[in-house]
Amino acid sequence: MLVLLPPSEGKAEGVRGRPLDLDALSLPGLNPARETVLEELVSLCRADEEKARAVLGLGEGLRGEVAKNTRLRTAPTRPAGEIYTGVLYDALEPATLSPAAKRRAARSLLVFSALWGAVGVTDRIPSYRLSAGVKLPGTGGLGAFWRGPMESVLPEAAGGGLVLDLRSSAYASMWKPKGEPARRTATVRVLQSRLVDGVEKRSVVSHFNKATKGRIVRALLESGAAPKTPAALAGTLRELGYTVEGDAGPDTRALDVIVTEL
Numbered sequence: 001m002l003v004l005l006p007p008s009e010g011k012a013e014g015v016r017g018r019p020l021d022l023d024a025l026s027l028p029g030l031n032p033a034r035e036t037v038l039e040e041l042v043s044l045c046r047a048d049e050e051k052a053r054a055v056l057g058l059g060e061g062l063r064g065e066v067a068k069n070t071r072l073r074t075a076p077t078r079p080a081g082e083i084y085t086g087v088l089y090d091a092l093e094p095a096t097l098s099p100a101a102k103r104r105a106a107r108s109l110l111v112f113s114a115l116w117g118a119v120g121v122t123d124r125i126p127s128y129r130l131s132a133g134v135k136l137p138g139t140g141g142l143g144a145f146w147r148g149p150m151e152s153v154l155p156e157a158a159g160g161g162l163v164l165d166l167r168s169s170a171y172a173s174m175w176k177p178k179g180e181p182a183r184r185t186a187t188v189r190v191l192q193s194r195l196v197d198g199v200e201k202r203s204v205v206s207h208f209n210k211a212t213k214g215r216i217v218r219a220l221l222e223s224g225a226a227p228k229t230p231a232a233l234a235g236t237l238r239e240l241g242y243t244v245e246g247d248a249g250p251d252t253r254a255l256d257v258i259v260t261e262l
Contacts, residue, residue, distance in 0.1 A: 001161050001226055003217055004118075005111045006085030006168045011127040014076035017125070026110070026120040027157060033149040037115055038072060038087050039132055040138050045069040056134055072126050081121035082109050087207055088166075094121055103209025103222040110157070112171040114142045115216035117149060132170035136199070143173040150175035161228050162186060164220075167211045183253075186230035188213060204260070212259055216242065228256065 007220040022031050023036075040222040045052045045066045052066045053059075068075070081094035090093040097105060110118045119125060135141045154175050163177055163185040177185045191202045219240045227233040230253045234244045 001108050001220075001228075002158050003109050003164045003220075004167050005088070005109060005217070006171045007111055007113050008084045008089060009131065009169075010085045011083050011129075012085055013076065013127050014078045016082070020077055020126055020204065021073065021124070024117065025125075026180055027125045027152040028136060029228070030149050032115040033146065034116055034220050036144070037079070037130075037139060037142070040136050040198040041069055041115065041140050042072055044136065051188070055136065056129060057131070058129070068127060069129055071127055072237060076124035077124035077126050079121060080119045080123050080125050081105070081109075082124040083125055083127055084111060085209035086111070092218050093214075095136060096214040100224065101218075104221045108221075112167055112174055114135070114171075117146055117174070132174065139255075143170060144238065152238040155181055158184075160184075161226070162230070162233060164188070164217075164233065166217070185253055186233050187254050188216065188257055189254065190259060193258050193260050208259055212257060216240075216257070 014222075022034055023239070025034070031182075044055060049066050050062065052069070053063065056069075058065055059075070062188050066089070081089075094102070094105060106120060106122045107250045109121045111121065112118050112132075114124060114130045115128055116123075130142075132143050139145050158177065158181045162183065163181055165185055165187050167170065178261075189204065190212040192205045194203075204246060216237065220236070224238060225236045225240075227236045236256055237244045237255070237257065245256040245258060
């Protein structure tokens, strides 16, 4: 099973640790593209802080993020599972997984990134600021930029098992499974169910969505479950206590998980 995760805007700082080594990252076939984006981002942030803030979409209070990007080659690194913070990662709690679940996470989790393309949770990276919606002056829109490199690397990484795609739309645009991998790809939508004047209302709420996805990944890792199809995933999630709508038949790859409270 391969699980595709979004990054987080918020990131922990590296306190100490060796600097970035691109050759040590997962998916080495992405390294030429990584070097292209890294070089342009560092150069942009060193050359003109105001232009960099405008390109990156950063407000006055985030000036420090530009300075952070100038030091990406020398800044201390931490495992990606520690760098990324936010609701999904707070719910996943990578650091508190059991030893067996940590090994599964290292094998099966990929975090998509506008800077790195995709990294494993044990890959060591520095804290940075760059989102998939950014259009760099030279490289252009990053969602489009990454499609070619991803297409050359991700199908092999997907292997022959289930692909669980939990990415947000901006990062999903970087690679869309095609052919056989697409038939083995499942997406999950989290719906909050509420009673309003005695009538059930369902809605997508960002906080519920992210937290529930983090808990789902954690539960799958801790259980050791390895569903191979979207239908098998639906059954596994029900066994783990989730309410999943639809039977996920041969042509059904989008699952709805219904929650009532966070």
